[in-house]
Amino acid sequence: MELFHEYKNKYFHLVFRILNLAKNGLYKDEVIRLIEKEEYDEKIIGKDFKTFEGMLLNQYNKTDNFNFLEERDGKYYSILNNKDSIPIKVRFSKLEKSWLNGMTKEPVVQALLGKETLEKLEAGLAEVKAGSNQVIEFTNKGKNDFDVDLEKLSKDFYTILEGIINEKPILYSNVDKNGNEYNNQLALPIRIEYSLKDDKFRASLYSLEEKRSIMVNLHTLKEVKIAQNFNSKVKKEDVIKNLKEKKYSKIPITIELEDIRGAMERCFMSLSSFERNSRIISENKYEIDIYYYTFEEDEVIRKIMSLGPYVKVKSPSRVRDIVIDNIKKAFMFETAETIKNINKLS
Structure with missing residues (x-):
């Protein structure tokens, strides 16, 4: 590593x-x-x-x-003898500056950054060759079937962010994917996420009324505001701890990995968002325990399978069977596609 x-x-x-x-x-x-x-x-x-x-x-x-x-x-x-107030400053490569320059052209980024920050970035990137992120092709990304109100997205984003930073509860009204309405719900915001696959902003909340964790899409929020004059005794750290105790997998997925063609480095990179314990079992061979929230199991399995033939699932047997079944389905699909293409050429 x-x-x-x-x-x-x-x-x-x-x-x-x-x-x-x-x-x-x-x-x-x-x-x-x-x-x-x-x-x-x-x-x-x-x-x-x-x-x-x-x-x-x-x-x-x-x-x-x-x-x-x-x-x-x-x-x-x-050990640095730099007298500057910030001994180590962030240094961007030309490629990173070009990417950042392209990001400043994105409507959603412009809405979230705000005019003042955007002007500072544009001034700092004035000498950068004009770049566009349109040259980046995303795969396995869903297409939204809704229009985003950028002004409302920005307002809701910063309202929830204020709640997270100051640990203040929020009052929100939301419409879920099935059309069910939830009005004036009281919750403690935990974090804001962006799903590249779905191209959606989501907020992880803890419902102070239902005493459970929930997830809402920012684009489905009808209204959100800070709950004034309400001091919650529930702390964000306690919510995260409680979620980990109740929703965390009690048995980790254990994999055996052979470090060939950078498999160990790719494994650590791919699974960087999950808790892991690793140990050496022989030269270039490792055993890794992966801990995860139960609702993340499908994602963990996909990431394990993406590592290819240099990894095998040792336990639990239930997960091993899922991996084997997925491989069989993928093989059968590829075989069917190959036969179909051969028939087209005949």
Whole structure:
């Protein structure tokens, strides 16, 4: 697994953040809290069983440590001698700038960023060669059968975002896919998601009336506002913890993976949004436990199958049978298509 791969690994951002925060010094427990909040559940990041925390806090030999921080008077400081207020600044590649320039032309992006932010971006990208994201072809993406009111989307987006940041409940009215109306529902917003596959913004909420987690599409919201003069005793962290306890898979999917043609790196990249525990069982062969919310099982299975012949499901047997059945169906479909194409040529 590559530690410093900007596109594939969250540890790069974690180091970036800690080095900037450590300009004025961080206590050891502050560094540990930052790491625990953002690192993966599996603490081991190398084949020699060393932890990210240990390497960052110089707990091993000098050749094994990252040597990014130095301890002085009980605090850890960045080794960078940059006097700037931000020791490490974000540097975009030409390709990233071109992509960003193309994104600023997207109507939805313009609506969500707002005029002030958009003008700053356009000024910063003034010398970038004009780019358009129309050259990007998306596959397996559904086509919306509804029109998006960009002004309303932006207003609802920032109302929900305010609720998330300040942990304030919201009152919303919504119409679900079956046409059922829900008016003046009280809920605590947890997060906003964007589904590239469905091209939809969704909000994950916790219903304070029904005491359960729900998901609503932003384009189906009739109205949403902050619930004034209402202080909820329910905290976002408690909701997430409760969801994990009730909706989390009690038995992980265990796979065996052979690290051929970068399979291990592709696995970590593909499954980066799920909790995992990994262990070495022999040279270039690993066993990985994948933990997930029960409603995400289909997605986990698809991601496992996308890794190809270098991975096999060891348990549970129910999931293994699903994978085998899916492979058989795919093979039968390909065979039928091949026969159909041969007949056309005859």
